[in-house]
Structures are given as structure tokens and as C-alpha cells.
Ligand code: DHB
């Protein structure tokens with residue numbers, strides 16, 4: 462059976478791609494942000510996930526305002542990126558795992574989430590930037606992905622509780638997938654930011670902290686915010702936090718916060734990185750089995 466090893470939340474600001482291309486990771490502006498990924502790299506090297514399920518929002522590369530599904534699940538063998546503007550290089554493609562995608566889609570439909578199924582799907586910076594941050598400098602990504610797009614762009618948007626429940630359904634689906642795989646769940650975007658209008662540049666540190674604390678301890682507490690209330694607190698694009706809610710929902714076991722980095726600003730955005738451990742009975746049993754197999758240190 463597949464095991465959910467944990468979850469990662471990360472921003473997906475496009476200029477990060479440009480900073481990577483120009484090797485600016487140790488530049489004074491970028492360093493506090495990129496250093497926040499040292500822990501993530503160590504954790505991923507230890508946990509070695511086979512698959513990443515990525516909750517994100519598309520910004521007009523695959524879906525546009527004319528046709529925008531609330532929830533869309535990729536079921537392709539490969540996901541390509543294309544030139545999105547922003548001055549970032551086109552990313553390498555990500556491999557899919559279509560059999561897991563179809564299993565997730567079937568379980569979501571059974572749970573009354575009538576998702577759009579995408580056998581052909583471009584992925585934008587909201588997938589490729591987090592991948593580049595998590596697995597830097599590799600010729601191919603070391604994981605296969607299941608991309609799940611949540612509409613955070615064209616109102617009306619799904620509620621926080623709906624996204625938490627979507628995540629829970631995806632989590633149950635992963636755990637009933639018969640292949641022996643380690644799965645990491647990722648939520649991208651946020652935290653507070655607004656790119657346009659009178660409040661362009663808006664950031665709300667206190668609210669971001671409340672969201673990160675709530676996500677770690679009790680995500681249900683955050684569901685008291687309606688979407689307009691959330692936008693008021695986090696900014697028009699801060700509502701990308703819906704992807705983080707879905708990620709957290711997919712962590713079905715005992716959840717512990719392992720790591721947090723918060724840095725203002727990266728471009729127009731409050732940039733956050735979080736890692737959560739997900740301990741389930743199956744994971745614990747797997748750990749014991751692995752421990753038995755491990756040679757005793759001399
Ligand atoms: C920025 C942030 C985003 O979430 C995005 O999708 C595009 C740009 C920014 O802060 O520049």
C-alpha cells in the first residue's frame with residue numbers, strides 16, 4: 462500500500478525561477494529564503510518519496526478565465542511547462558503516475574467531488590517552482606507527480622472547509638492505492654499577497670502566522686473564514702492558501718510540524734515553507750519492519 466510520509470507547504474513566486482537560473486541563492490536578498498529549504502532537502506533525502514501529489518492553482522497556462530474548473534486532477538504520463546512570461550526559463554517536464562491519478566479520481570468521485578479529469582495538462586510555475594526548490598540541480602525530477610489544480614483565481618472559489626475535505630478524500634485515496642510507494646503531499650502558493658488593484662503589495666504577517674499555527678495544530682479552526690473574509694485578511698492572491706488546506710487535509714495520521722521558514726518579502730509575497738510529518742499506524746509498522754532489516758551498527 463502507498464504511505465503518506467508527510468506534507469510540504471511552499472510559496473511559488475515566479476521570480477524564484479529566475480534567481481535559480483542566475484545562481485542567486487546566496488545573494489543577500491535571496492539567502493534567507495533559500496536557506497529555508499536546507500531542512501527540506503535533508504528531510505527529502507532521508508524520506509525519499511517516490512511520488513508527489515501537488516495541490517496548486519493554475520495562473521492561465523492550462524486553464525483560463527473562460528473555462529476554469531474548481532478542481533482538476535492530472536491523469537497524464539507527463540506534464541510539460543511552457544513559456545509563461547515572468548522572465549523564467551521553461552522548466553523540464555515532470556513524469557506522471559496515471560494509475561494513481563485514476564485511483565484518486567475514482568475515490569474523489571465516490572466522495573462526491575466531481576472533478577475535471579485532465580489527460581493532457583500543462584503545469585505552470587505553481588508546480589515547477591516548488592519542484593525546483595525541493596529537488597535542485599537534477600537532470601530529472603526524482604518523483605512522479607499527481608497535479609491537482611484548485612481554482613483560486615475566478616470567483617466563486619471553493620471554501621476552506623471544502624478544500625480541507627478534498628485533501629482528506631485524496632489522502633484516503635492514496636492510502637488505498639495498492640502499490641508500495643512513499644508519497645509526499647505538497648501545497649503551493651501564498652502566503653499573504655496581492656498583486657493588483659489598490660492593495661497591491663499587501664502583506665499580513667500576523668494573519669500568516671495564525672494560518673501557519675492553525676494549519677499545524679487544528680486546521681478546522683481556519684474554516685471559520687469565508688472566502689471574502691480570507692481575501693480581506695490575506696490579499697486577493699493570499700487565497701492560494703486553499704492549496705495548503707488541501708495538503709494538510711491529505712495528512713491522515715498524527716501530524717507534527719517539523720520545520721517552518723517565513724520571510725518577507727519575496728517579490729510581492731510573504732514567502733513561507735513548512736514541513737509536516739504524518740505518522741500513521743501503517744507508517745509506524747513500516748518503520749519497524751525497516752528497522753528490523755537495517756544492519757545493527759558495529
Ligand atoms: C507573485 C506571486 C504569485 O503567487 C504568483 O503566482 C505570481 C507572482 C509575486 O509575488 O511576484
Ligand code: FE
Pocket residue numbers: 473520587650651698701
Ligand atoms: Fe500564484
